[in-house]
Structure formats: structure tokens, C-alpha cells
Amino acid sequence: MQTIAEYLPQHPFFGGLDESVVALLAGCAVNAHFHPGQHLFHEGEPADTFYVIRHGRVSLEVHPPAGPAVVVDSAHTDDVVGWSWLVPPYRWLFDARATDETSAIAFDGACLRGRCEADPAIGYALLQRVVQVMSNRLQSARVRLLDLYGVGA
């Protein structure tokens, strides 16, 4: 298996960043593994981590007042999970649960924020990438709100 330093430069999220910057960010990262059913995080808890999924599957879930959790999105190999570590008040807005054996790279959110504050150029580059993820998920949620495949759509 590739080390974090070997893996990150090839990942699309980090594409276009200088090697030295990726290496700096890699200093905030550790490997993590989750078994099926194990949570990466729970809604309302402090959002202190940013995940890059190396292998596996993660369900992003919201719990309605009654009934089972609703899976609002899923993350798979090479996807990234979590942006609440970047936005005050740094609390998770949903649950993330591994549904397969899942390997991830877990970045310490406070460490990343520290790197961003120390070098605004790095902060801007990272923010651009996180906003792209947020934009894609927002667009996905908006279009799915239309219930395109429902009766009468």
C-alpha cells in the first residue's frame, strides 16, 4: 500500500498543488480504518477531521425524528468526506457511517486550519477545492429535490 505522501499527490483533490504543499498537508494526516457499521462521525459532534476515502464505502446519513436514517449521499474510493472542519462552529451536520471495510486518510482539522492561516495561499488553494466539493454536493441535493424520476416529473 502506498504511503500517505505517495498517495496524496495522485489524488484529484490535491491535483495542481505543489509537492511541497501536499507534503505540508500530509503532515496533518494519519491512516484510519473503519469496519462496516462503524461511524466516522456523528451529527452535532465537533468537526475536527477531513477524510479522503482510499477504499470502501461511507454513507452520509440524516436521522429524521421517527424511522430509520436516510442516506442522503454516499462516498466511495477517492471521494472526500467532510467540510465542517473548515466552517465555524465546526460541528458535523450529519452522520457518516462505513458500510464496507473502509480505509481513509484522516486529516486533523485544526492542523489544516493552522496551515491555512499560516499561509493564505495554501488556505485559498484548499478552500477552492473544498468549495468545489461543497458545490457538487449542493448541486446534487438541489437537482434531487426536484424528484426528477417521480411520477409527473
Added chain:
Amino acid sequence: MTALTGRGARMQPPVDPFLPRPFVVRAHRQDTRDTYTLVLEPVDGVPMVFAAGQFTMMHAFGAGEAPISISGDPARADRLEHTIRNVGAVTKALVRAAPGAEVGIRGPFGTGWEVSSGGGGDVVFVAGGIGLAPLRPAILEVCAARARYGRVLLLYGARTPEDILFGDDLRRWSDEHDIDVQVTVDNGQHAWRGRVGLVTQLIARGGFDAANTLALVCGPEVMMRYAAMALADRGVPKPRLRLSMERNMKCGVGLCGHCQLREFFLCVDGPVLTYDVLEPLMSRAEL
């Protein structure tokens, strides 16, 4: 058959396009909660030759007529397959047609996918909901001559896991025909182990040579708009990006104007049109 330039090549119209031919229902299958497939054979025994992507006007006697895409194998002109979603009075009567019942068929009408023009390159099918049904004949065409194509991807979005069409086909296409089948649903439950999300999200990560790809897209128009944008962003040439448009087809021969989209009568100029033609029309609410 000529390659598409702007619009699909018009097919030869039937002898009398207004006269329904009687077909008998040979098989009836419920695919999902509200979607059924009918296998039909012509009562007169004369095969109905059609191109993948074409539609017919299906007549439920006593109820009316509705445009339905052909979902069967173009190589099997002796049997016509239609996959029908029960959404109104006519389709309700059609999906209730049991084996032995007769229905009327006019057509086939409209332009086809002309998937064979993608030979030598990669082919990407993007389907949303029941939009997989009109793509199925083109997929079967590719399966029948799989060696002629490079990478073949089917990116399919459904509302829920229960709404996934042609589950057996999806497995067979993946296992036996080396098609990269990726399915995503809008709403997943705990038991669903596949993807949850928008079908267009699959396009960015799909492994295909965009510049040498033929992309065929069918589904709700909003989904097709975003899918086409994503495919074009990936580098698929707009003339090689084909969409099946749905409007209120009535006459089937370009006379009544019910299916007009600006200068196009979709029953004859479509339903399959290329994105270079459709792009300026698709985000115009007036059209």
C-alpha cells in the same frame, strides 16, 4: 445509415402512418412498482423493423394512444418490446394488457441513436429513471458487436433501489459484455450498498477517452441538461453527444405540431438530437 449531423437521420415512414397495426401481447412483465414491459408480436406476422431509439404510438383500444419508446432488441424485428410506466389513463390500460390481448401500433417513428457510428471509440450511456428503456436497444446493439467498441460505460440513476429497471440485464451486461455498469439512486436505505447521489456525479470519474467517445443520454430533461453539460465539460464533442427528447408526440409524422421544439418536430427530427443543436434550446423555458 448516415451519421448524424445536427439531427438524427429520418427513418423511412410506414406505408400508412395513421393506421394502427394489430399486435398481440405475448408476454407481460412487471419491472418495478409502476413500470411494465410488454412483448408483442404482429398479428399479420410481418416483422416491424426499427432502429434503436425509435418510438411507436401504442393504442389501447377504447382508451387512446400514447408514444412509447421501443425497449427491445433491434435484431429481433419479429417481436416488439415496450417498457411502459403507468402514469395515466392510456398507459394504465396498456400495462393491464394481459397475454393474448391485442393492442394497436403505429410506427416506428423518429430518429435512432445510431450507436454504430461510435465504433472504434468509447461509448457512454447515461440513463435516468425510465430513460434506460429507450437506451436498452442501443446497449443490446453494442453487446452484439462488443469487439467493435472500446470502453463502454452505463451510468444509471434511479429514484430508489426498488425503481431500478432491468436488474438482470444490468448484471449480464457487466458480467458477460464487459460494460462498466454504475448505478446510483437518489434515495437509499440502509440495505442499499451502492451509490447514493446524482447520476451526473458519475460522469466526472468515469474512465473514458472523452475526445473519442459517443455519449447517449436519456432521462428527464433536467437530468439530461446537467448530464450533457458534464459530458461536454469532460471533452465529449457536442456532435457526438446525443439526447432523446420527449415532447407530446401525437401524429408521429410531423404534421400536427404537438411535439414542436422551435424549428424541430421531435416525432420526425427527433427524438434523438445532438447536443450542438439542443444546447441553446434546453434552458429556454419558453420552449
